[in-house]
Amino acid sequence: MNRILKTTAIAAAVMSVAGVAQARDQIRIVGSSTVYPFASYVAEEFGATTDYPTPVIESTGSGGGLRLFCNGGGDDTPDITNASRRMKPSEFERCAENGVTDITEAFIGYDGIAFAQSNANEQMNVTREQIFLALAAQVPQNGELVDNPYTRWNEIDSSLPDREIAVYGPPTTSGTRDAFEELVMEAVSEDMEAYGGEGYTDIRADGAYIDAGENDNLIVQRLSENTDAFGIFGYSFLEENDDSLIGSSIDGVEPTPEAIGSGEYPVSRSLFFYLKNQHSDDVPSMYEYANMFMSEQMIGELGYLKGIGLIPAPEDLREEARNAVESQEQLELSDLQ
Structure with missing residues (x-):
């Protein structure tokens, strides 16, 4: 091997060991099962209408996705992670500790958390307090927990x-x-004297609450098998399965797009994805995908994603979020506090 080839080989090996991202066409995405259907739709459209391959998306849950995303900046880490809640300050700090220091936050719209059952039953409407008392590990009785x-x-x-x-x-x-x-859990328990004004989030582990994994479609399937049971999952899955499921009103408010978008529905939340800007040079398709996701065609009032359950944000918030992605605006720890 001549000296030039030998030097090149050594440099390549050093880059590999150091975890420096290598140029590639295919985007790697992980994260929220709630955002997964929306991201998958955009990914399929991206693969069909551009010269780039369809991104690879893995449903790992928001926490699992952020953990993988924050593992470092190397080629073996994801480019994008989806999240059905905002990144936590502790996750941002872990990213920074591992060298992930340039992140853009993309806010895509809203979703509600449905409390649903098989439509073989009559609708059972509940309050958040009733749900809390059904699922908390400890509850107040006679002045004690x-x-x-x-x-x-x-x-x-x-x-x-x-x-x-x-x-x-x-x-x-x-x-x-x-x-x-x-x-x-927190919203209810903070107003209960027995918990001393502190939010209580411990969920019972005696079989009444069944951990059904990250795949919300499996919860839907199990509700058809056990018609006495309820499921907790994103509103989009309720909408997609309205031929077999019925949602409960919570605190007297039905889970509808209008109630979720206005914040009237008490269990509504914002949806996001996060971009690892350090990968943008080595994964040139990353921002083309992100810009397609943020387009009016996808997240607007007449967008495709509304048709599969995304609740669009108001126009001014959509424009602000779109500008943040287009300018690769850097997320700061203070933004999350």
Whole structure:
């Protein structure tokens, strides 16, 4: 081997060991199961209408995706991660510690968390407090906290049906789980004297709550098999399966696009994806994909993604979010606090 070839080989080996990203055409995406259907739609359109291959997308949950995204800047780490909640300050700090120091946040719209069952049943409308009492690991009784004794819904409130409490829901790595804990568990318990004004998010582990994994479609399938059970998942999955499922109103508000978009529905949340700008030179298709995702054709009031369950943000927020992506605006820790 001549000296030039030998030097080139050594340099390539050093770059590989150092984890420096290598140029490639195919985008690698991980993250939220809720955002997955929207990202998949854009990815298929991107593959069909550009010269680039269809991006590879893996549904890992929001927390799992951010963990992979923040592992470093090397070619073996994802370019983009989807999230059904905002990045946490602790995740941003972990990214920085691992050399992921240039991130752009893309806000795509809204989604609601549905509490749904098989439409073989009559609609069961609930309050957040009733859901909390069904699922909390410990609940107040006679002025003290005890292990949750409730096994049937009518034990919580006589107006509820005499049915076993069985709820299929997301795991701890899921952004849907994070949002559910914040918008239901914390919101209810902060107003309960027994918890001392602190938010309580511990979910019971005695079988009433069944961890159904990251695939929301599996929850839908299980609800058709166990018609006594409920499921917790993104509104888009309820809309896609309205021929077999029925959603509950929560605190008297039906899960509709209008109620979710206005914030009236009490369990609504924002959806995002995050771009690793350090990969943009080596993965040139990354921002073409991102700009397509942020286009009015996708996330607008008449966009394709609305047809599969995305709740569009108001026009001024869509424009602001689009500008942040187009300018590769760098996310700061202070933005998340």
